[in-house]
Amino acid sequence: MPVWINKSYIGRFAPSPTGPLHLGSLYTALASFLQARSRHGKWLLRIDDLDTPRNIKGSADSILKTLDAFGLHWDDSVVYQSQHLGIYDEILDKLAKNKLVYPCSCSRKTLTAIYSGLCRNKQSPRNSPYSLRIKTDERIISFDDELQGLISHNLALQHGDFILKRKDRIIAYQFAVVIDDDRQQVNHIVRGFDLLESTPRQIYLQKTLGIATPGYMHVPVIIDEQGYKLSKQTRATAVDVRTPEAVIFGLLKLLKQNPPRELQHAPSTEQLNWAIDHWDPALLKNSRAISSGFQ
Numbered sequence: 001m002p003v004w005i006n007k008s009y010i011g012r013f014a015p016s017p018t019g020p021l022h023l024g025s026l027y028t029a030l031a032s033f034l035q036a037r038s039r040h041g042k043w044l045l046r047i048d049d050l051d052t053p054r055n056i057k058g059s060a061d062s063i064l065k066t067l068d069a070f071g072l073h074w075d076d077s078v079v080y081q082s083q084h085l086g087i088y089d090e091i092l093d094k095l096a097k098n099k100l101v102y103p104c105s106c107s108r109k110t111l112t113a114i115y116s117g118l119c120r121n122k123q124s125p126r127n128s129p130y131s132l133r134i135k136t137d138e139r140i141i142s143f144d145d146e147l148q149g150l151i152s153h154n155l156a157l158q159h160g161d162f163i164l165k166r167k168d169r170i171i172a173y174q175f176a177v178v179i180d181d182d183r184q185q186v187n188h189i190v191r192g193f194d195l196l197e198s199t200p201r202q203i204y205l206q207k208t209l210g211i212a213t214p215g216y217m218h219v220p221v222i223i224d225e226q227g228y229k230l231s232k233q234t235r236a237t238a239v240d241v242r243t244p245e246a247v248i249f250g251l252l253k254l255l256k257q258n259p260p261r262e263l264q265h266a267p268s269t270e271q272l273n274w275a276i277d278h279w280d281p282a283l284l285k286n287s288r289a290i291s292s293g294f295q
């Protein structure tokens with residue numbers, strides 16, 4: 001039974017401040033908002049701003065303003081990962097004491113896609129840059145995604161010992177997300193299909209740290225005419241905040257919610273209220289990518 005079933009629902013949206021919100025991220029935000037609100041749950045907002053070289057000045061504020069303009073109001077205060085950097089290091093120290101993480105100074109050249117554990121038993125020189133990796137084993141990690149069904153990965157074979165802290169001293173996404181979702185007591189995660197591959201690693205970390213595993217729902221990603229995921233890399237344009245009702249109506253169609261035509265020109269708050277009452281994520285079952293069609 002999923003852990004959240006007898007508890008009140010706490011969901012979240014956790015964008016990285018690497019540019020303004022584009023249609024693809026607003027789509028995920030809307031799905032996670034509707035899922036939380038339809039369960040009378042909380043919807044938290046966290047800015048994942050640890051990867052400082054990728055951060056773009058001003059984008060965190062612009063993301064908050066855009067969500068507000070679309071009526072996606074969050075609960076509690078916004079959490080910024082960069083505001084509690086000490087916590088990650090404390091937990092890393094504990095893992096190191098238990099010999100679960102180790103330093104690795106392998107260069108990109110010696111690295112293959114799946115790390116072989118070369119530095120596991122080496123005394124890595126601490127005077128050259130090193131990353132911290134967690135030891136994995138051949139355990140199968142499985143979870144039942146609400147839309148994508150049963151997912152099983154063999155961590156050692158499919159991912160190898162993965163990085164918790166990078167050589168540039170930046171805390172890796174896989175680790176930070178697990179710590180923060182737990183700190184915020186998030187018990188249900190709705191996010192894009194592109195992150196499905198990361199989930200078994202995060203569940204492995206939860207198990208290692210004795211943290212409860214939330215429920216997961218990976219919604220399809222929005223793709224452009226060439227089949228590429230809308231992202232900052234593909235130069236997806238920022239959503240147009242001047243016409244929230246057109247954008248929300250279009251997104252509800254992309255979420256396969258079949259909004260009634262009479263709602264097309266209604267204020268976005270009215271559209272959102274309809275969507276909360278009628279939210280049926282099962283209509284997205286097994287779908288991994290959806291073509292935007294409108295922009």
Ligand code: GLU
Pocket residue numbers: 014015016048177190191192195
């Ligand atoms: N910050 C991540 C991103 O923007 C998402 C984190 C998550 O939902 O787990 O891609």
